[in-house]
Amino acid sequence: MKTKFCIYRKMRESGSKRLSSTVVILLMGCLVAVLVAGCGGESGEAGAAEDKIQATTTTTMITDLVRQIGGDRVEVTGLMGPGVDPHLYRASQGDVSALREADVVFYNGLFLEGQMEDILEKTGEQKPTVQVTEAIPEKDLLESPQYEGQFDPHVWFDATLWETTVDPVVEQLSELDPDGASEFEQRGEEYKQQVDELHSFVEEEISSIPEEQRVLVTAHDAFNYFGHQYGMEVRGLQGISTESEAGSRDVQELADFLAENEIKAIFVESSVPPETIEAVQDAAQDKGWELEIGGELYSDAGGDEGTEAETYTGMFRENVETITGALK
Numbered sequence: 001m002k003t004k005f006c007i008y009r010k011m012r013e014s015g016s017k018r019l020s021s022t023v024v025i026l027l028m029g030c031l032v033a034v035l036v037a038g039c040g041g042e043s044g045e046a047g048a049a050e051d052k053i054q055a056t057t058t059t060t061m062i063t064d065l066v067r068q069i070g071g072d073r074v075e076v077t078g079l080m081g082p083g084v085d086p087h088l089y090r091a092s093q094g095d096v097s098a099l100r101e102a103d104v105v106f107y108n109g110l111f112l113e114g115q116m117e118d119i120l121e122k123t124g125e126q127k128p129t130v131q132v133t134e135a136i137p138e139k140d141l142l143e144s145p146q147y148e149g150q151f152d153p154h155v156w157f158d159a160t161l162w163e164t165t166v167d168p169v170v171e172q173l174s175e176l177d178p179d180g181a182s183e184f185e186q187r188g189e190e191y192k193q194q195v196d197e198l199h200s201f202v203e204e205e206i207s208s209i210p211e212e213q214r215v216l217v218t219a220h221d222a223f224n225y226f227g228h229q230y231g232m233e234v235r236g237l238q239g240i241s242t243e244s245e246a247g248s249r250d251v252q253e254l255a256d257f258l259a260e261n262e263i264k265a266i267f268v269e270s271s272v273p274p275e276t277i278e279a280v281q282d283a284a285q286d287k288g289w290e291l292e293i294g295g296e297l298y299s300d301a302g303g304d305e306g307t308e309a310e311t312y313t314g315m316f317r318e319n320v321e322t323i324t325g326a327l328k
């Protein structure tokens, strides 16, 4: 892009010859200044877009991860935006191009991107395609309550597990851009630091909720790792994947549980329609228990661009504030 810019300036200079010689000299002076500042100054740096690693990512959490580690050496294209449900997401024609044009692809795996398994596998035959959860020891993975023999993919809500996604990203980017290796390493360490701080914050906040209120009810089981790590009982209405719809018996059972235990609030999720959780609220009301909707939680996708919840640590913090605000 810089090169194109300078050619444009040269064209302007050739046109200026019709002007008086003073103006020509002035323009020549400007041109030299532009050439020195604009073209000569940045050679060798990863400034131009075509010099950058082109990375394509799936969820917003992974887009944020790769952006933070890659800095200005990596151009990241995230396929799934805010509010998108990765369990149901199918690759569009534009996504197929973004995967084809990428130098490297990062995805969650553990069947989170259930409808994209085939295309990710095919992409993996052609270019580095990295499952960011690959370094999590199997003993730390929770079983999927719904699909036998599979693991629960929602690992990002245990900050200690999400921290293990940093090294595979640093390694892969360093392989593609060895000159940037020390930068990736450093930014990876900074990101780990942020995640450590997040972990302490979550521990502290959750411990401020009275023990008998530490029950988290949401539309689908995205929070099992969260419950496991931070000591909350988690109940999801829809099972682990949003593919199966909750039956009316599930709604009644959950409403019974909430009324009996006098749980104050339940939560809706940004990537799941709110109707199911509202049905629970109505059923609890029929049993004489006033249940609040405690707010909206980010589950499988972060918040809008430009908001704090756009980043992984931001969305997690907001969730915890919403939970403690409603249950404390």
Ligand SMILES: [Zn+2]
Binding pocket: 087, 154, 220, 221, 222, 240, 241, 242, 299, 300
């Ligand atoms: Zn999910």
